[in-house]
Amino acid sequence: MEKLQTIQEVTAFINENHLTFLYVSQKNCSVCHALRPKLSELLKNYPAIKLHEVEADKVKEISAEYLVFSAPALLFFVDGKEYLRDGRFVQFKKLEAALEKVYSFEESLL
Structure with a gap:
């Protein structure tokens, strides 16, 4: 996972x-x-989704710019707009269902 x-x-x-x-x-x-x-393992199922990491203690502006006040924070964007936000205690089944919904819709447009 590349770090920004x-x-x-x-x-x-x-x-x-x-x-x-x-x-x-x-x-x-x-x-x-x-x-x-x-x-990382979950997102292998969705190759069109680009994943990068940012360390909040190194990039302190992340808090103000994206309203991230605790870690970990997971932010999913579609065309630059925040679509999904999760953090700390992530329910991966729920996350996967949300990603699948967006991903299948995006694939139907192709």
Whole structure:
């Protein structure tokens, strides 16, 4: 999972890709480290969704720009607009159902 280093990189990533997933973590967050591989594995089923990570303790502007106040935070964007937000105690079945709904709709447009 590629890490974004600046708020400009975050904004560009979200605005330049159709389906984007932003994983906001912190360096000393055990929950963040536990969720990362599960999320990566889940998103293998959705190859059109681009996934990047940003460490909130390194890119402090993430809090103000995207209203992220705790980690981990999972943000899913469609055409630059936030579609889904989850955090801390992620229910992966619910997350997968939401992603499947958007993904199948997007595929039907092709």
